[in-house]
Amino acid sequence: xxxLSLFLLALLPIALLAQMNDADRxxxxxxxxxxxxxxxxxxxxxxxxxxxxxxxxxxxxxAGDNRIGFGGAANYFAKYRMNKVAWDNIVSLxxxxxxxxxxxxxxxxxxxxxxxxxxxxxxxxxxxxGYKTAEESKFYYAADLAFLSQLTPTWSGNFxxxxxxxGTPVSKLFSPATINFSIGIDYKPQDNLSIYFSxxxxxxxxxxxxxxxxxxxxxxxxLIVGSLHGNPIEGDGMGNVQSFENAFFAMGAALRxxxxxKLLGDKMSWTSNMLLFSNxxxxxxxxxxxxxxxxxxxxxxGLQFSLTANLFYDHDVFVQQTNFDEVGGIERDAxxxxxxxxxxxxxxxxxxxxxKVF
Numbered sequence: 001x002x003x004l005s006l007f008l009l010a011l012l013p014i015a016l017l018a019q020m021n022d023a024d025r026x027x028x029x030x031x032x033x034x035x036x037x038x039x040x041x042x043x044x045x046x047x048x049x050x051x052x053x054x055x056x057x058x059x060x061x062x063a064g065d066n067r068i069g070f071g072g073a074a075n076y077f078a079k080y081r082m083n084k085v086a087w088d089n090i091v092s093l094x095x096x097x098x099x100x101x102x103x104x105x106x107x108x109x110x111x112x113x114x115x116x117x118x119x120x121x122x123x124x125x126x127x128x129x130g131y132k133t134a135e136e137s138k139f140y141y142a143a144d145l146a147f148l149s150q151l152t153p154t155w156s157g158n159f160x161x162x163x164x165x166x167g168t169p170v171s172k173l174f175s176p177a178t179i180n181f182s183i184g185i186d187y188k189p190q191d192n193l194s195i196y197f198s199x200x201x202x203x204x205x206x207x208x209x210x211x212x213x214x215x216x217x218x219x220x221x222x223l224i225v226g227s228l229h230g231n232p233i234e235g236d237g238m239g240n241v242q243s244f245e246n247a248f249f250a251m252g253a254a255l256r257x258x259x260x261x262k263l264l265g266d267k268m269s270w271t272s273n274m275l276l277f278s279n280x281x282x283x284x285x286x287x288x289x290x291x292x293x294x295x296x297x298x299x300x301x302g303l304q305f306s307l308t309a310n311l312f313y314d315h316d317v318f319v320q321q322t323n324f325d326e327v328g329g330i331e332r333d334a335x336x337x338x339x340x341x342x343x344x345x346x347x348x349x350x351x352x353x354x355x356k357v358f
Contacts, residue, residue, distance in 0.1 A: 039082050043358055048073045048306065048351030050096050071096025071119060073308075073351055084132035086140060086188075094122040094349070095151060097160060105163065116160045120349065121150040123173075128196065128256075130186045142186035142196055144256060146275065148290075149177035157328070168211040175209040176229035178314075180277065182254045194258040201254035203277055203288075205316065206247050207231045214244045217318045217340045220333075228340070230316035248316060250279040269296050279315070286315040289344075302355055310347040319345045 049072040056066055075092035096119035105114055125147040130140030153172035155162045162169070184198030207213040207229050215228040216235065224235030233244040255276045262269050274291040278284045289311060296306040318340035323331035331339040 040080070042079045042081075043077065044356060045076045045358075046074065046353050046355040048353035050349075050351060052098070065100060066102045067098065067100050069096070069098030069119070073349070073353070084135065086130040086132075086186075087128070089127045091125045092122075093124075093151070094120050096120050096349075112163070115163055117158045118152075118154055118160060120347065121152060121154065123147075123149050123151055128186070130188075138187060138189050140186040140188065141183075143183045144181070144196060144198065144254070146180040147177065148179075149173055168215065169209075170215075171212065171229070172209065175207045175212045176231070177206045177208075179204045179206065180254065180275070184254070192260045194256075196254075196256040196258075198254045201252055201277060203250040203252070203279070204247055205230045208246055210244075210246070213246050214241050216241055226316075226318060228318065230314065230318075250277075250316075251281060252277055252279040252284065254278075267298050269298075270294070271296075283315060287313075288315060289313045296353065304353045304355060306351050306353050308347075308349045308351070310345075312345040312347070313343070315342060317342070319343050 049070075051070045051072075053068045053070075054064065054066060056064060059065070073092065073094040075090060077088070077090040079089070080087040097116045098119060099114055099116045101114050103114065105112060126145065128142060128144045130142040133139045133141060150171060151173060152160065153169040154160070155169050156164050156166050180201065180203050182198035182201035184196060184200070186194055186196040188194050207227070212229070213227065213231050214233070216224040216233055216239075217226045217228060218239065219225045222239045223237070224233065224239065224241065227233040227244065231245055231248045234242045236242045255274075257272070257274050259272045260269065271294045272292070274289070277288040279286075279288075291311040292308065293310075294306055294308045296304040298304050319342075320338045321331035321341055321343065322329060326332050327336075333339055
């Protein structure tokens with residue numbers, strides 16, 4: 001991961017230089033228009049749907065199985081410009097679930113009717129306030145706030161109810177919740193590019209549910225190496241939880257870049273938002289990354305097909321390991337439990353979206 005972090009940092013100046021040489025005025029995927037340069041508020045919203053269903057009655061052998069799934073993404077933005085003030089706010093929700101098959105679960109792996117499983121559940125909020133250092137300057141004194149959590153509980157197996165009678169969900173609202181707050185300088189050489197740097201950045205991971213906060217991650221020897229969501233946890237050397245805390249705190253430096261570009265005569269747009277964080281207090285060379293890219297193609301006015309990709313790495317958070325040769329596509333240990341490691345997480349999502357600016 002250290003090599004990946006250094007590679008990304010090495011590419012960053014080149015990418016930013018290329019972005020700064022693009023002099024076109026553009027609007028973002030969220031719907032920002034030339035009105036953004038005017039004073040006052042610019043607001044907009046977008047919604048994307050992901051619906052798929054299939055009903056089979058007396059199916060032919062090998063013809064398939066029942067499926068019902070629905071979800072989507074929604075976002076709302078509000079941008080304010082007045083004299084030297086620039087204030088950008090966006091809140092987004094991404095949620096999708098599905099159920100494959102009908103009837104009862106296999107009694108060897110769970111009980112009752114086949115439940116819904118989650119595909120994705122993310123609640124994000126970002127607010128950045130800036131005040132120009134001078135009337136004609138492209139630099140702003142700025143403060144940035146970012147929030148990431150989810151809406152509904154998730155149980156083992158990504159099910160939406162406790163199929164395996166574990167008694168404790170894997171996650172839920174505010175368990176965990178990651179909050180980043182920083183103050184620094186925001187450089188806006190163009191309307192479509194922002195480069196924000198903070199030498200004073202605070203990061204908090206909240207896990208308010210005690211049972212979730214006390215969920216350990218083990219190594220191959222059965223020793224506790226951390227908690228499921230990054231909050232502090234201590235073991236007794238025999239694989240038992242001795243103590244835990246509901247919050248993790250870090251202080252370091254943050255860099256956020258935001259870039260938007262129009263392509264093919266405004267028929268296609270690309271939006272990129274990357275947040276990097278280095279913890280002064282623990283292994284600062286391991287850079288946390290939250291990088292989202294969205295490519296959108298306009299079908300008709302207001303209607304878009306979009307593909308979103310997110311690259312996520314947090315040195316304090318363990319993720320499951322993908323292995324398509326294992327049950328459920330997740331690597332498992334000898335006891336059938338998912339293997340958790342510090343690693344990069346990737347998400348790809350296609351959506352049909354409706355965008356409205358008002």
